Amino acid sequence: MASIKDVAAEAGVSVATVSRVLNDHPSVSADARARVLAAVETLGYRPNAVARSLRTDQTHTLGLVISDVMNPYFTELARSVEEEARALGYSVIIGNADERPDLQDHHVRNLLDRRIDGLLVSPTDGGSPLMLDAVRAGTPMVFVDRWIPGVDVPVVRADGQAAVRDLVAHLHGLGHRRLAIIAGPAATTTGQERVAAFREALQAYGLDLPEDYIGQGDFQAESGRRVTEGFLDLATPPEAVFAADNLMALGALDAVRARGMRVPDDIALAAFDDIPWFVHTDPPITAIAQPTGELGRAAVRALVDRIEGRPPQSVTLPARLVVRRSCGETAPPERPASPQPSPVTNRSQT
Amino acid sequence: MASIKDVAAEAGVSVATVSRVLNDHPSVSADARARVLAAVETLGYRPNAVARSLRTDQTHTLGLVISDVMNPYFTELARSVEEEARALGYSVIIGNADERPDLQDHHVRNLLDRRIDGLLVSPTDGGSPLMLDAVRAGTPMVFVDRWIPGVDVPVVRADGQAAVRDLVAHLHGLGHRRLAIIAGPAATTTGQERVAAFREALQAYGLDLPEDYIGQGDFQAESGRRVTEGFLDLATPPEAVFAADNLMALGALDAVRARGMRVPDDIALAAFDDIPWFVHTDPPITAIAQPTGELGRAAVRALVDRIEGRPPQSVTLPARLVVRRSCGETAPPERPASPQPSPVTNRSQT
DNA sequence: CCTCCTTGTGGAATCGATTACATCGACGCG
DNA sequence: CGCGTCGATGTAATCGATTCCACAAGGAGG
Numbered sequence: 001m002a003s004i005k006d007v008a009a010e011a012g013v014s015v016a017t018v019s020r021v022l023n024d025h026p027s028v029s030a031d032a033r034a035r036v037l038a039a040v041e042t043l044g045y046r047p048n049a050v051a052r053s054l055r056t057d058q059t060h061t062l063g064l065v066i067s068d069v070m071n072p073y074f075t076e077l078a079r080s081v082e083e084e085a086r087a088l089g090y091s092v093i094i095g096n097a098d099e100r101p102d103l104q105d106h107h108v109r110n111l112l113d114r115r116i117d118g119l120l121v122s123p124t125d126g127g128s129p130l131m132l133d134a135v136r137a138g139t140p141m142v143f144v145d146r147w148i149p150g151v152d153v154p155v156v157r158a159d160g161q162a163a164v165r166d167l168v169a170h171l172h173g174l175g176h177r178r179l180a181i182i183a184g185p186a187a188t189t190t191g192q193e194r195v196a197a198f199r200e201a202l203q204a205y206g207l208d209l210p211e212d213y214i215g216q217g218d219f220q221a222e223s224g225r226r227v228t229e230g231f232l233d234l235a236t237p238p239e240a241v242f243a244a245d246n247l248m249a250l251g252a253l254d255a256v257r258a259r260g261m262r263v264p265d266d267i268a269l270a271a272f273d274d275i276p277w278f279v280h281t282d283p284p285i286t287a288i289a290q291p292t293g294e295l296g297r298a299a300v301r302a303l304v305d306r307i308e309g310r311p312p313q314s315v316t317l318p319a320r321l322v323v324r325r326s327c328g329e330t331a332p333p334e335r336p337a338s339p340q341p342s343p344v345t346n347r348s349q350t
Numbered sequence: 351m352a353s354i355k356d357v358a359a360e361a362g363v364s365v366a367t368v369s370r371v372l373n374d375h376p377s378v379s380a381d382a383r384a385r386v387l388a389a390v391e392t393l394g395y396r397p398n399a400v401a402r403s404l405r406t407d408q409t410h411t412l413g414l415v416i417s418d419v420m421n422p423y424f425t426e427l428a429r430s431v432e433e434e435a436r437a438l439g440y441s442v443i444i445g446n447a448d449e450r451p452d453l454q455d456h457h458v459r460n461l462l463d464r465r466i467d468g469l470l471v472s473p474t475d476g477g478s479p480l481m482l483d484a485v486r487a488g489t490p491m492v493f494v495d496r497w498i499p500g501v502d503v504p505v506v507r508a509d510g511q512a513a514v515r516d517l518v519a520h521l522h523g524l525g526h527r528r529l530a531i532i533a534g535p536a537a538t539t540t541g542q543e544r545v546a547a548f549r550e551a552l553q554a555y556g557l558d559l560p561e562d563y564i565g566q567g568d569f570q571a572e573s574g575r576r577v578t579e580g581f582l583d584l585a586t587p588p589e590a591v592f593a594a595d596n597l598m599a600l601g602a603l604d605a606v607r608a609r610g611m612r613v614p615d616d617i618a619l620a621a622f623d624d625i626p627w628f629v630h631t632d633p634p635i636t637a638i639a640q641p642t643g644e645l646g647r648a649a650v651r652a653l654v655d656r657i658e659g660r661p662p663q664s665v666t667l668p669a670r671l672v673v674r675r676s677c678g679e680t681a682p683p684e685r686p687a688s689p690q691p692s693p694v695t696n697r698s699q700t
Numbered sequence: 701c702c703t704c705c706t707t708g709t710g711g712a713a714t715c716g717a718t719t720a721c722a723t724c725g726a727c728g729c730g
Numbered sequence: 731c732g733c734g735t736c737g738a739t740g741t742a743a744t745c746g747a748t749t750c751c752a753c754a755a756g757g758a759g760g
Binding site: 013014015016017020026027028029032051053054055056057 | 736737738739740741742744745746747
Binding site for chain 2: 706707708709710711712714715716717
């Protein structure tokens with residue numbers, strides 16, 4: 001592979017001049033520039049990004065460590081992150097932590113070793129020493145979706161509180177009173193927040209969230225199945241189940257069917273995180289939709305701001321309720337008791 | 351960030367000795383080794399992968415360029431690729447081509463500039479000059495899923511012929527005679543092969559595949575919708591539609607529903623590529639399942655073999671039919687006319 | 701006791717770029 | 731006419747590692 005020296009030789013100039021042409025430095029004669037460009041063309045020369053990075057201490061690369069690539073929510077997040085990064089002249093290396101802190105650390109270490117310019121993380125846990133060290137060492141970092149409390153890093157996320165209130169209003173309006181939740185890992189902020197928001201919304205309706213209506217999941221389908229089975233085994237099972245993410249909702253759907261029961265007739269189901277497939281499931285699933293693409297783009301912008309010396313900003317965007325059929329047929333337009341803007345009703349079928 | 355020089359100073363040895371300890375070269379005294387290790391510890395030193403790569407001309411990084419990350423098939427492929435690569439000591443940089451040749455070239459160029467050790471590609475088109483140049487220049491490369499004819503590069507893929515025959519037998523057994531296909535882009539091998547396999551299987555049953563029963567799609571949901579609408583507008587619409595990938599099947603499902611028709615009562619539907627969601631759609635969709643994880647792992651092994659100087663091997667694994675309910679209720683066990691092993695029947699619901 | 705080989709170590713070149721500094725003409729102005 | 735300035739260019743240092751080569755010390759063998 002041709003190097004800058006070969007180009008210099010071919011063009012009959014020094015390497016410095018070649019470098020100047022390539023980085024369009026002003027003081028290069030038109031003649032020299034033309035000769036260099038010609039040499040680049042004939043040799044098919046491409047600058048070695050590795051060498052350039054070593055010298056300039058910039059890789060123009062961002063690291064993205066997410067909890068689970070197979071989760072459509074994170075897939076979409078990754079996609080939007082890559083798009084925005086590309087638009088800003090950066091590449092992205094994705095690390096899949098699979099909800100495992102050790103894998104998360106592996107990826108963070110790897111990315112740091114590769115001297116990425118900045119790190120986008122959706123932390124699996126409360127923050128390993130490695131990650132805290134990286135922050136302390138001044139690695140540009142931004143948390144997306146989830147974050148670590150007490151760490152001074154910008155956070156880009158969706159706020160689901162209002163949407164959860166809308167959901168509870170919706171369920172209440174359909175006559176459901178015994179509402180249960182499949183929670184995410186307590187080590188994640190999203191795991192905690194969604195339970196808190198749900199409990200709070202229930203209280204507004206004078207409803208309680210008993211301990212045995214809180215199932216401990218891990219954001220994976222299998223846990224949704226397990227927890228739901230537990231719910232169905234209770235003396236008085238819940239009338240509605242709210243899964244804190246889309247995969248656990250899928251597991252819940254499985255469990256309900258395995259009992260020969262039907263959604264929504266026998267039990268209502270709703271999920272946090274909307275995904276395209278929810279339109280096509282049987283029945284279409286009511287969900288809380290995050291502005292995923294916007295989150296990814298905002299996170300990249302914040303990180304690049306930080307990298308390029310501008311002050312980065314935390315961003316919080318609202319999530320919204322998308323009503324489908326998994327909680328029961330929607331009654332003719334009813335006014336929810338709460339004063340929030342009414343939930344968006346999405347055509348699940350034309 | 352501490353460099354090897356700092357470690358050398360701290361340990362009171364030369365950089366050469368530090369390097370030897372780090373790469374566990376045999377001739378280092380136990381004393382020196384201990385002092386270096388201690389220095390590494392106190393300084394929290396981590397070798398700079400960029401510098402190392404420049405010197406050794408190896409990045410221990412693989413590039414993976416796929417057509418569409420949002421397609422669950424490719425997501426799973428990417429995941430298995432990353433896992434196997436990690437097990438072998440490599441990292442993976444993923445580039446999403448979004449079925450666009452220009453984007454594909456962008457990523458290939460980018461990865462080449464970063465001097466990745468090898469490239470895994472699922473080509474979007476028939477092969478750009480850039481890609482052909484890369485092959486000619488000796489870049490270790492392996493094609494996965496799709497390939498480019500006439501290029502001497504190992505291919506790791508699934509063979510769907512037998513499974514397509516099984517599918518046609520299944521459809522025929524259910525009484526369907528007018529069978530249509532939503533094809534993928536003609537520029538892709540998978541696009542062509544699936545149509546060819548389908549036509550061939552039909553012939554075995556004395557069935558024809560007329561021109562207007564071949565819809566031109568692009569592996570995206572929207573094209574599945576469009577093509578299906580075209581089918582339904584025909585004077586004699588097909589009785590069954592076979593979508594050449596999962597997203598187009600989803601589009602087809604949409605289109606059928608938009609007409610107020612039902613699957614499988616009004617029209618049967620099957621898809622190439624099985625995904626977890628197909629179990630949960632209404633109705634569960636009959637599909638041809640590829641051994642995706644195996645493909646990803648085999649592709650990585652082939653590429654790493656090539657990189658490390660061992661002869662790489664092309665691999666072809668069989669796909670298999672997974673029968674669910676989207677083509678009609680399965681009749682009591684029937685013997686298909688063809689002599690192939692009978693299709694696997696998967697419990698779509700317990 | 702003197703070579704010769706082995707083992708441990710350091711010095712310095714190298715990978716492919718960027719960039720500070722030096723040099724050298726040409727040009728403008730007093 | 732001479733001097734300072736500016737534009738164009740080359741030389742060489744540098745980034746952080748790896749690795750070839752030289753060399754010193756110590757042990758084995760004659």
